[in-house]
Amino acid sequence: MQPYIPPSSPAFEKESHIGNEPASIQARIAGDAVVRDYENKQHQLSEAIDATKHLVADLKNFNTEEWKIRYPHFNQPSDTATPGVGRRALTFADEPSSSTNVIVNSVSNERRQMKRSVTLLDESSLTEEPASVASSESEDFSILQLDLNLGATRHAKALISNLERSSISALLDNRLSAALDHLNLLHARIHDAHSRVLVTGDLNAGKSTFVNALLRHSEVMPTDQQPLTTRFVEVVSARENNDVEEVHVLEPNVKYDPADPSTHTVVPLDQLEKLATDIDNDPSAPPLRVFLRENSIGSSNPSILHNGVVDISLIDAPGLNRDSIKTTANFARQEEIDVVVFVVSAANHFTLSAKEFIWQAGHEKAHLFIVVNRFDQIKDKERCRRAVMEQIKQLSPDTYADAKDLAHFVDSAKVAMGFEDSDEDDSADDMDAAFSYLEQSLRSFVLVNRAKSKLGPAQNYTTHLLADVELLASANSVVANQERDVALKEISRVKPELDRMKRGKDSLEDGLVTEEESVTASATTNAKQSLRAALDRVGRGELAEGVPVPVYPGLLGAWDYAHEVRRALLSSLDIAVRSVEDSSRDITTGAVKTIGGLGDKHLPADVERSKRVFNANAMFFNHSNAKGRRVSGRQYVGLGLAGNSALSNVSVSDIFDLQYHLFLTDSVPSESPKLSPLKDLIPASMNNEVSGIGAASLALGAFSMAGGKTVALRSLLEGIVQLSELASNPVVRKWAGPAFGVIVAGAIAYVVYELPRTIPRNVGRHIRAQLLVTSGGQEEDETPFCEAESERIGREVRKVMRLAAWDLRERFRAALEVRNEIVRQSEETAERATRALEWFTEVEQRVDLIRGQLGLKL
Numbered sequence: 001m002q003p004y005i006p007p008s009s010p011a012f013e014k015e016s017h018i019g020n021e022p023a024s025i026q027a028r029i030a031g032d033a034v035v036r037d038y039e040n041k042q043h044q045l046s047e048a049i050d051a052t053k054h055l056v057a058d059l060k061n062f063n064t065e066e067w068k069i070r071y072p073h074f075n076q077p078s079d080t081a082t083p084g085v086g087r088r089a090l091t092f093a094d095e096p097s098s099s100t101n102v103i104v105n106s107v108s109n110e111r112r113q114m115k116r117s118v119t120l121l122d123e124s125s126l127t128e129e130p131a132s133v134a135s136s137e138s139e140d141f142s143i144l145q146l147d148l149n150l151g152a153t154r155h156a157k158a159l160i161s162n163l164e165r166s167s168i169s170a171l172l173d174n175r176l177s178a179a180l181d182h183l184n185l186l187h188a189r190i191h192d193a194h195s196r197v198l199v200t201g202d203l204n205a206g207k208s209t210f211v212n213a214l215l216r217h218s219e220v221m222p223t224d225q226q227p228l229t230t231r232f233v234e235v236v237s238a239r240e241n242n243d244v245e246e247v248h249v250l251e252p253n254v255k256y257d258p259a260d261p262s263t264h265t266v267v268p269l270d271q272l273e274k275l276a277t278d279i280d281n282d283p284s285a286p287p288l289r290v291f292l293r294e295n296s297i298g299s300s301n302p303s304i305l306h307n308g309v310v311d312i313s314l315i316d317a318p319g320l321n322r323d324s325i326k327t328t329a330n331f332a333r334q335e336e337i338d339v340v341v342f343v344v345s346a347a348n349h350f351t352l353s354a355k356e357f358i359w360q361a362g363h364e365k366a367h368l369f370i371v372v373n374r375f376d377q378i379k380d381k382e383r384c385r386r387a388v389m390e391q392i393k394q395l396s397p398d399t400y401a402d403a404k405d406l407a408h409f410v411d412s413a414k415v416a417m418g419f420e421d422s423d424e425d426d427s428a429d430d431m432d433a434a435f436s437y438l439e440q441s442l443r444s445f446v447l448v449n450r451a452k453s454k455l456g457p458a459q460n461y462t463t464h465l466l467a468d469v470e471l472l473a474s475a476n477s478v479v480a481n482q483e484r485d486v487a488l489k490e491i492s493r494v495k496p497e498l499d500r501m502k503r504g505k506d507s508l509e510d511g512l513v514t515e516e517e518s519v520t521a522s523a524t525t526n527a528k529q530s531l532r533a534a535l536d537r538v539g540r541g542e543l544a545e546g547v548p549v550p551v552y553p554g555l556l557g558a559w560d561y562a563h564e565v566r567r568a569l570l571s572s573l574d575i576a577v578r579s580v581e582d583s584s585r586d587i588t589t590g591a592v593k594t595i596g597g598l599g600d601k602h603l604p605a606d607v608e609r610s611k612r613v614f615n616a617n618a619m620f621f622n623h624s625n626a627k628g629r630r631v632s633g634r635q636y637v638g639l640g641l642a643g644n645s646a647l648s649n650v651s652v653s654d655i656f657d658l659q660y661h662l663f664l665t666d667s668v669p670s671e672s673p674k675l676s677p678l679k680d681l682i683p684a685s686m687n688n689e690v691s692g693i694g695a696a697s698l699a700l701g702a703f704s705m706a707g708g709k710t711v712a713l714r715s716l717l718e719g720i721v722q723l724s725e726l727a728s729n730p731v732v733r734k735w736a737g738p739a740f741g742v743i744v745a746g747a748i749a750y751v752v753y754e755l756p757r758t759i760p761r762n763v764g765r766h767i768r769a770q771l772l773v774t775s776g777g778q779e780e781d782e783t784p785f786c787e788a789e790s791e792r793i794g795r796e797v798r799k800v801m802r803l804a805a806w807d808l809r810e811r812f813r814a815a816l817e818v819r820n821e822i823v824r825q826s827e828e829t830a831e832r833a834t835r836a837l838e839w840f841t842e843v844e845q846r847v848d849l850i851r852g853q854l855g856l857k858l
């Protein structure tokens, strides 16, 4: 701080204003310290702003690329039984319905910087009050507050609630961009080397003279005994105008640019007096801008226009009167005005206008720099000083409190006049000590004020922004933590199940294939064996149980009888087929259950099982051929052999099988198909009507029967040959005729008598023989009946098995896929949440670090 020079100090009292080296040197040293201090703070703040910019930019990137940052609201917990200090219900704008109980911790340090954090509420420690303070301030965002600006801002929270997570994140992105822009602005502002000092005061108080004294010029600003200045005049260093001294007359409502002549009119410096004192001037017009060279100033004691850190411009204002108070107060309120210097005449003290101005301007600029001028004209200086100080105490307590630096009693005219004839080298030495002290104090005050006016807002904004970033990071850490926990829990729930399914996949596949193959093979084999046995029974003329035995109507009905027998035998085969189908159904039903068991073994418990109910009755059901064949509730397709015209047609050989007896010695049906290719043995013509050959066959057949049960025709013919040989014998020839007649008659009688028994055997044999080479279907098919049927049954069983297996496979595949996806997504979420958590923790650390840099006392 500047050294305090007590009012009684000789330096102050000294009438001579020329040089008091110790005081001016001390003031200068103090001023240098302020400059250094300012530079340090500026540097530190600049670094903190830079670091904050990086942090916000990183946060912005993180929000768009990695993690949609969520916007928290902190509400009073609904369960108010144990509210606890800082206990809040944390909800998020995009998901207002779900809330988490948290503790909002908020701790202010000695620099009144608030550190905020959000932690999950540990229900077990509810009895212990957390050592935190939760005010509404600690839960509210100041910079990153989302404002939808949809008119009714009071309801902004409700409106935000309806937005999607991505919309919130986009809104936040906008806020972060705006914050970055503002940080850039603040950064530029704290490095802005310009500072404006407004010199105002009563009419004729000596403002222009004081400005001249500061400028080390005797007559830059026009002075006179009477009120003179009618327009604001801003004096800046000519270095800002290529070292050219001139006046720029600014145009109202045009953005001034010194390099652009269209924005102002250039007037020579010697015209300044005329311009500044023109009584027609509009006091609200922009200030005249005067560029002044510092050629008359020694480098050892530069004017206030340039003091190494900031370039100060001095603004001489018109004297205050009723009309100009408002204009000047408005001018003083401008953000660019760092310091208001109020010049008061020592003789007049504070006039009403002065008091009114100070009241108005005092609100904006708490500290006023007060110059009591024309102090030389006061005889009783101490009395004057006391009176003025008393007034200052009333008008500006802040200034009074710091009066040693902010209230100065000087003689500006003498200082200003001192430059008139002096040469450069002596000017500094000739400075009045009090004025010199004033000057140093003013410099320091400008810097101190700049620290407040320029560094302060930057510090304040950055501090609040950091607190917001910290709150966001902390609330999002809670989310990330929860998301990670949920994801990890989900992984630990689903992963073992997934692994088990993966391990069991091959075994399930093997099981399904094996089951399908074995069941199909078993049904096929079973069918083949059963049908073969049934066919053999039919071959022997045996009917199946339950098939009524046709009644033999007598010789005349032999043909119909053969037909009935054929139908009965074919029905027996049909029954056999049905029985085989039934057993295949049973086998298949068992196998479908086995597949269900495989499902239970391999599918996770929560996977829905097949709702298909296996209906065994639907097997072997042919829609195109299903009309009206219903047996005991089942739709039988079977073969319908009895209705098959190719099989049910009776032939002569069904009654008298001449060929069979001609070529076979054994009436037992042979297994060998080559011996009984029926179609080779029976001429086509015999299939329909009884022809001549048919009649002959019938006779021969009858004859063959007469010779014994199983006498072959060949033996008979051989016998006939022997008989013809015997015929050469006259005795034989005599008896041959009657004997032959007897034999034939006997044979015929026998054959007729045996017909009810021989017809079933003949028919059965023929059916068997036919079905050993064809399938018995309507269309001619070379596949033997048993093979064709067992294959058909096998196919049907396989079809059912495939369907059941497909269903299970699909369920298994879908369940596996779902679990794979859950695990993949959960792993992704866990990884993302972990990264976010680390990132948010890092943000909190970075905020702490920057906060340290920001903790400046300005």
Ligand SMILES: Nc1nc2c(ncn2[C@@H]2O[C@H](COP(=O)(O)OP(=O)(O)OP(=O)(O)O)[C@@H](O)[C@H]2O)c(=O)[nH]1
Residues within 6 Å of the ligand: 202, 203, 204, 205, 206, 207, 208, 209, 210, 222, 223, 224, 225, 226, 227, 228, 229, 317, 318, 319, 320, 373, 374, 375, 376, 377, 410, 411, 412, 413, 414
């Ligand atoms: N003795 C003495 N005279 C001074 C002092 N300061 C200013 N004067 C004289 O007072 C008169 C008015 O000074 P100005 O500087 O014109 O006053 P002002 O406040 O700028 O006047 P307006 O801008 O017209 O209101 C001039 O004649 C100055 O010489 C001072 O400290 N001591």
